[in-house]
Amino acid sequence: MSLHVLDTPATAPPSQVPALLHRTGAAGAAILSRWGLLLAFLLLWQVASVQGWVSASVLPPLGTIAGALWRGIVGGALLDDLAISLQRSGLAFASAVGLGIPLGLLMGQLRPVERALDPILQLFRQTSALALYPVFILLLGLGEASKVFVIFWATLFPILLATIGGVKEVDAKLIEMARSYGATRATVFRRVILPASVPQIFVGLRLSATTALLLLIAAEMIGANRGLGFQVMNAQYNFQVPLMWAAILLLALLGLAANAVLVLLQRRLCRWSADAR
Amino acid sequence: MGAQAIARRGEVAVRGLSKSFALAGGRLNVLRGLDLDIRAGECLAIVGASGSGKTTLLRMLAGLESPDAGEVRIDGVPVRGVGTERAVIFQEPRLLPWLTVLGNVAFGLEARGLPPPEAEVRARETIHLVGLADFEAAFPRQLSGGMAQRAGIARALAVRPEILLLDEPLGALDAMTRMTLQEELARIWRDERVTMILVTHDLEEAILLADRVLVLPRSKGERPRLVDVALARPRDRSEQNFVALRRRLMAELSLH
Ligand SMILES: Nc1ncnc2c1ncn2[C@@H]1O[C@H](COP(=O)(O)OP(=O)(O)OP(=O)(O)O)[C@@H](O)[C@H]1O
Numbered sequence: 207m208s209l210h211v212l213d214t215p216a217t218a219p220p221s222q223v224p225a226l227l228h229r230t231g232a233a234g235a236a237i238l239s240r241w242g243l244l245l246a247f248l249l250l251w252q253v254a255s256v257q258g259w260v261s262a263s264v265l266p267p268l269g270t271i272a273g274a275l276w277r278g279i280v281g282g283a284l285l286d287d288l289a290i291s292l293q294r295s296g297l298a299f300a301s302a303v304g305l306g307i308p309l310g311l312l313m314g315q316l317r318p319v320e321r322a323l324d325p326i327l328q329l330f331r332q333t334s335a336l337a338l339y340p341v342f343i344l345l346l347g348l349g350e351a352s353k354v355f356v357i358f359w360a361t362l363f364p365i366l367l368a369t370i371g372g373v374k375e376v377d378a379k380l381i382e383m384a385r386s387y388g389a390t391r392a393t394v395f396r397r398v399i400l401p402a403s404v405p406q407i408f409v410g411l412r413l414s415a416t417t418a419l420l421l422l423i424a425a426e427m428i429g430a431n432r433g434l435g436f437q438v439m440n441a442q443y444n445f446q447v448p449l450m451w452a453a454i455l456l457l458a459l460l461g462l463a464a465n466a467v468l469v470l471l472q473r474r475l476c477r478w479s480a481d482a483r
Numbered sequence: 484m485g486a487q488a489i490a491r492r493g494e495v496a497v498r499g500l501s502k503s504f505a506l507a508g509g510r511l512n513v514l515r516g517l518d519l520d521i522r523a524g525e526c527l528a529i530v531g532a533s534g535s536g537k538t539t540l541l542r543m544l545a546g547l548e549s550p551d552a553g554e555v556r557i558d559g560v561p562v563r564g565v566g567t568e569r570a571v572i573f574q575e576p577r578l579l580p581w582l583t584v585l586g587n588v589a590f591g592l593e594a595r596g597l598p599p600p601e602a603e604v605r606a607r608e609t610i611h612l613v614g615l616a617d618f619e620a621a622f623p624r625q626l627s628g629g630m631a632q633r634a635g636i637a638r639a640l641a642v643r644p645e646i647l648l649l650d651e652p653l654g655a656l657d658a659m660t661r662m663t664l665q666e667e668l669a670r671i672w673r674d675e676r677v678t679m680i681l682v683t684h685d686l687e688e689a690i691l692l693a694d695r696v697l698v699l700p701r702s703k704g705e706r707p708r709l710v711d712v713a714l715a716r717p718r719d720r721s722e723q724n725f726v727a728l729r730r731r732l733m734a735e736l737s738l739h
Pocket residue numbers: 504505511513531532533534535536537538539540
């Protein structure tokens with residue numbers, strides 16, 4: 207059925223061949239159904255580039271991109287860009303988490319505070335952080351501060367709103383149950399409200415991580431001389447197309463890695479939830 | 484040996500208890516001047532049409548709701564909020580989904596300040612008592628409805644209350660599971676010597692378990708009535724007197 211079946215070594219004892227065929231066949235089918243499209247995409251890219259279906263100067267062969275990536279990493283140029291990009295987005299994301307989760311937990315429990323703050327939060331959230339970037343530059347200068355702040359601003363709201371939502375949606379019946387056993391407010395918070403909000407908080411975290419990367423690239427394209435976002439623009443400007451693709455690839459890997467870490471953390475913390483997989 | 488000599492606690496006195504709620508501009512009187520005495524160790528069932536105020540009464544006994552007028556005294560002490568001598572079993576199991584059965588049963592004990600290691604030991608004993616020993620480590624989503632309710636019952640029993648307050652605890656279960664758990668509640672009541680106050684829609688359940696049945700009227704003009712269940716235990720649902728009493732309660736209910 208799959209390519210792997212054809213690859214099965216003929217050295218297996220005859221009696222085991224059908225079982226082995228079946229097993230490798232099943233594993234091969236699983237791999238193919240998960241990675242097949244990605245492989246096909248890469249294959250198409252390679253063929254198109256080598257055969258000249260598209261201009262190889264815009265879509266270079268994969269080997270050329272890999273070479274540029276390797277040189278960038280070994281030579282340290284791309285590594286520096288990666289480090290500064292990580293620093294900017296990491297600092298902003300950590301600040302947003304550090305402020306957004308505690309504030310959200312508090313606001314979610316204090317209805318009057320939440321109601322009073324909601325309109326302005328909605329307004330802030332709907333105002334694109336990118337549109338505000340020039341304002342932040344005016345206020346904080348063109349250095350690191352404005353870049354970190356614009357990412358922080360954009361990542362704060364998904365976290366904050368998800369946390370507030372999570373707290374507000376905690377089943378009142380569970381809180382009443384805890385209260386019926388004489389649980390104090392602190393105990394109710396620690397043992398009911400907090401764990402119940404965790405899945406929602408993770409929705410916010412994952413959304414924020416994506417946003418952080420988006421804003422990082424935009425901020426670095428507008429006024430930076432280092433960083434992966436800068437490198438994408440810079441390489442394009444200097445017509446170093448393989449380097450441009452290498453930087454793009456690194457950005458994509460960064461996003462994948464951030465998401466993978468969050469998914470792993472979520473699985474650990476939400477093992478109890480049926481949909482945490 | 485000498486069980487009768489132990490001073491039994493868990494006596495409930497209700498005096499002039501009234502409660503109304505704001506409703507569409509006016510007020511809805513749910514209870515008006517209810518007087519009721521429940522003996523220590525008695526099992527009282529509360530029946531009545533939907534909306535007759537059963538849950539409201541139970542919540543006031545639990546201290547989860549405060550009356551407009553009147554008071555509830557437990558062993559002579561007026562009720563102000565929840566208390567350690569009472570435990571509530573709700574219609575839904577209300578288990579915390581992120582805790583195992585063991586964690587859930589220990590939760591009530593821990594909320595009352597017992598150190599976790601001791602809470603765990605006592606939770607284990609109680610889980611055994613309700614027949615969930617094999618499911619200690621299971622999460623709520625892995626339990627059937629009946630098993631989840633058993634865990635909820637264990638959580639309440641673990642705190643060793645003098646008074647168990649149950650609001651249609653078996654109402655959401657299928658008929659077979661309900662019958663099994665009714666027998667189990669009868670056994671728990673007999674062995675644990677608790678005062679049990681049981682809100683139910685099921686007249687058979689009321690007669691099977693209760694010493695007396697409180698019938699709440701639908702119309703607020705009428706007084707609530709108390710019906711004695713003078714049947715020897717263990718009770719048999721198909722026995723003639725059982726059936727006759729059931730018929731009588733049915734008539735009481737439709738009368739109001
Ligand atoms: N918090 C509340 N606010 C307003 N009205 C309420 C509230 N709680 C109960 N009521 C009203 O009080 C009446 C009695 O409610 P209660 O829940 O005690 O009835 P019940 O006898 O338990 O009914 P059921 O058998 O359906 O559970 C109902 O009409 C209900 O609408």
